[in-house]
Structure formats: structure tokens, C-alpha cells
Amino acid sequence: MTLNKKKKNNSGQPRMVRQVNLQTVTRQMRRMELFSKIDLARELGISTTTMTKLFAQLEDTKLIERSPVEDTSFGRPKILYQLSPTLQVAAIVIDLQDTIICFSDLQGTIKPENQVKFPTGNNVDDLFSTIEREFKKLKQKLEAPCNVVGVCLPGLIEKETGQCMLNPNLHWLEGMRPAAHISRTLGIPAFVMHEETALSRAQLRTPDASSNYITMDFSAGVGMSVVVNGEHLSGGSGYAGEIGHIIMQPGGRPCGCGNRGCLETLASDRAFYNELQMTPEESLEALATRNPRATKIAGHVLEWQATGIAAAINIFNPDRVFVYSQLADAYPYYIEDMRLAVEKRTISLMYENCRIRTTHEGKQTGALLLTIDHLISTATGNID
Numbered sequence: 600m601t602l603n604k605k606k607k608n609n610s611g612q613p614r615m616v617r618q619v620n621l622q623t624v625t626r627q628m629r630r631m632e633l634f635s636k637i638d639l640a641r642e643l644g645i646s647t648t649t650m651t652k653l654f655a656q657l658e659d660t661k662l663i664e665r666s667p668v669e670d671t672s673f674g675r676p677k678i679l680y681q682l683s684p685t686l687q688v689a690a691i692v693i694d695l696q697d698t699i700i701c702f703s704d705l706q707g708t709i710k711p712e713n714q715v716k717f718p719t720g721n722n723v724d725d726l727f728s729t730i731e732r733e734f735k736k737l738k739q740k741l742e743a744p745c746n747v748v749g750v751c752l753p754g755l756i757e758k759e760t761g762q763c764m765l766n767p768n769l770h771w772l773e774g775m776r777p778a779a780h781i782s783r784t785l786g787i788p789a790f791v792m793h794e795e796t797a798l799s800r801a802q803l804r805t806p807d808a809s810s811n812y813i814t815m816d817f818s819a820g821v822g823m824s825v826v827v828n829g830e831h832l833s834g835g836s837g838y839a840g841e842i843g844h845i846i847m848q849p850g851g852r853p854c855g856c857g858n859r860g861c862l863e864t865l866a867s868d869r870a871f872y873n874e875l876q877m878t879p880e881e882s883l884e885a886l887a888t889r890n891p892r893a894t895k896i897a898g899h900v901l902e903w904q905a906t907g908i909a910a911a912i913n914i915f916n917p918d919r920v921f922v923y924s925q926l927a928d929a930y931p932y933y934i935e936d937m938r939l940a941v942e943k944r945t946i947s948l949m950y951e952n953c954r955i956r957t958t959h960e961g962k963q964t965g966a967l968l969l970t971i972d973h974l975i976s977t978a979t980g981n982i983d
């Protein structure tokens with residue numbers, strides 16, 4: 600997902616290609632419980648020599664291990680491998696309302712007992728001391744060997760340093776380097792990722808996965824992640840995708856970024872709750888039970904969401920758009936209404952070739968998957 604376009608590996612092959620191959624391999628490993636070098640090489644069209652080298656690296660770093668099971672179906676027994684069943688990764692997802700710490704195996708399986716959630720609050724020292732305390736407690740409870748922690752954040756994050764440069768909804772994190780801080784306090788390597796990249800990564804789990812897709816996040820704010828030909832677009836400074844801060848109504852409602860009338864103030868779940876002046880739970884209940892006022896406000900929010908989606912479709916020509924929004928779940932016939940609204944705003948050829956759907960694969964799943972990707976990349980020397 601995070602690819603470096605400039606650097607090359609020793610073979611002269613763009614690093615990006617190797618990275619994509621590696622992700623394909625590890626994704627396939629996660630799909631198959633047991634796998635052999637030959638079967639995996641054949642399945643993915645990769646040479647057995649390359650696969651043997653990769654297996655050696657992954658076995659050395661204990662990410663995969665030989666399975667006690669052997670495949671003897673064709674005479675000579677075939678050695679089968681499995682992802683390490685004991686190794687765990689952890690992700691810390693810091694969001695506007697809540698922070699979640701979660702552990703998973705190398706399959707990215709989320710279990711309720713492997714996670715803890717607490718309010719993010721509004722004080723940097725309190726947040727990081729709570730993270731430290733809760734992380735240590737959970738790790739001890741799970742007795743989890745954990746080699747890496749992914750830290751998932753909103754806002755603009757400088758890729759090289761991991762520093763929060765601008766955070767419209769959590770200003771007090773600006774100037775911080777959360778991954779470096781967490782790594783120091785926990786004594787475990789940590790790296791930072793953007794929440795929209797995590798959300799986008801999670802969509803590769805869906806049966807509807809594609810190599811040209813857009814993820815639209817309409818939850819606390821409005822964010823977007825774009826994947827074109829399998830490559831995540833990060834932009835020159837890594838800040839691409841901030842569609843939520845395009846001004847739609849000059850002089851409109853104040854936005855956390857300092858401007859007024861941004862798409863985020865009109866199209867997010869939070870905009871819906873604020874306008875309705877109810878809690879998220881009350882708002883969603885009112886919408887699901889077709890309260891007239893909630894329905895009317897949600898209709899306006901949907902129209903703004905459609906404007907954002909249509910702009911993205913016209914610019915990037917994706918074949919899938921994944922919508923992440925609680926309003927979408929509570930809104931009766933959301934997809935039908937959304938399609939009509941988007942159709943009015945797009946070039947029809949692009950609209951016809953694009954499927955819009957809602958998604959429940961969230962930031963937490965994506966953060967864990969990106970952390971697993973990072974662990975495997977690091978182990979095989981493919982650090983981006």
C-alpha cells in the first residue's frame with residue numbers, strides 16, 4: 600500500500616514491483632492455512648527460485664514455520680508451511696472519540712478479548728500514559744509475543760518523521776511523533792500510518808476487492824484513499840486524499856482545519872449528529888426508525904456525500920467505491936439513494952463502470968493488516 604516509487608533494489612527491478620509481489624504472496628499465505636513453496640509459486644505465477652529465497656527469509660525471521668502436517672498425496676511427501684501461530688502484532692488506533700488497542704495473529708483476526716477501548720480525551724500526556732498502561736496490561740493478559748506496533752492516526756502526518764503536522768480534529772497531537780513516543784515507552788518498534796490508508800487496506804479483505812478503488816470515510820471527518828492499478832496514491836508529501844477540506848460553502852460552518860464550509864462539515868456522520876443535536880446513538884436510532892427530521896437531515900448529508908463521491912469518480916475513474924459511514928448503515932435504502940444522487944453528478948460512462956458499496960471493514964482491521972505487512976516487509980528487507 601505504501602510504495603516508494605524512486606528507490607530500486609539491487610536487481611534493478613523497481614522496489615514497488617517486489618513490494619507488490621511480496622504483498623500478494625503474504626496475502627495468499629493468509630488465505631491458505633497450509634501452503635507449500637511449489638503450490639504457492641504456481642498459484643501466483645512466481646518462480647520457485649524466488650519463492651524458495653522468500654521462504655528462507657520468512658522462516659529465518661520466524662514468520663512462517665514448517666507444519667507438522669505433510670502432503671503425501673503424490674508419493675514423495677511435500678513440506679507444508681504455516682504462518683507462525685503464536686506471533687502477534689498490535690495496532691493502536693487513535694480516533695476522535697475513542698482509542699483502541701488491539702492484538703492479532705498474522706491472519707489479522709480480531710477477537711473481542713484481544714482489544715481494549717477507552718476515550719481519547721483531550722490531553723496528550725493522559726492519552727499516552729493510558730495507552731502505555733492499557734497496552735502493557737493487555738499484552739500481559741494475552742501473553743503475546745509482539746514485535747511491532749502500528750499507530751493509526753487521522754490528520755496530516757509527515758511520512759519521513761512520523762510527526763503530526765496538522766490534525767483538524769485533534770489539534771493537541773500536532774507536533775507530536777506518536778510512534779516514536781510509544782516505541783520508547785513500550786520498548787517495541789512502532790511505526791505510524793494514516794487512518795485512511797488503514798481503511799483502504801482493509802478493503803482488500805472484501806470479496807469485492809479491486810485494484811482500482813476509492814475508500815470514502817464519512818465517519819468523524821471526511822477522508823479519502825485512492826488506489827490506482829494497485830498503487831496507493833500518497834502524493835508528494837504523503838498528504839493526498841484530503842477531500843474533506845475542499846470548501847463547498849464559502850463562509851459556512853467552521854471546520855477544524857481553520858476554514859469554513861468544508862465538505863467535512865456537511866457530509867460526515869458527525870455533521871449529521873451535530874445538525875440533529877442528538878448523540879450518535881440517538882441520531883442513528885431516529886434515522887433507522889424514520890423520524891421525519893432525522894430523515895430530512897440525513898438526506899442532505901447523503902447529497903453532500905454523493906458530491907464527494909462523484910468528484911472522486913470523475914477524477915480517478917475507479918471501478919469500486921467503498922463507503923464507510925454509520926449513517927449509511929442506519930439509512931433505509933442508502934445505496935439506492937446514493938446511486939441516484941451520484942449518477943446526477945458524474946459522467947455517465949464512469950458511473951456505469953463503478954460499483955458503490957458500503958463497507959464494515961474498518962480502520963482497526965486495516966491497521967492490523969498494515970502492521971502485518973510492515974512486519975513481513977521488515978523481515979524480508981522490503982521496507983518502504
Ligand SMILES: [Zn+2]
Nearest residue numbers: 844854856861
Ligand atoms: Zn476543513
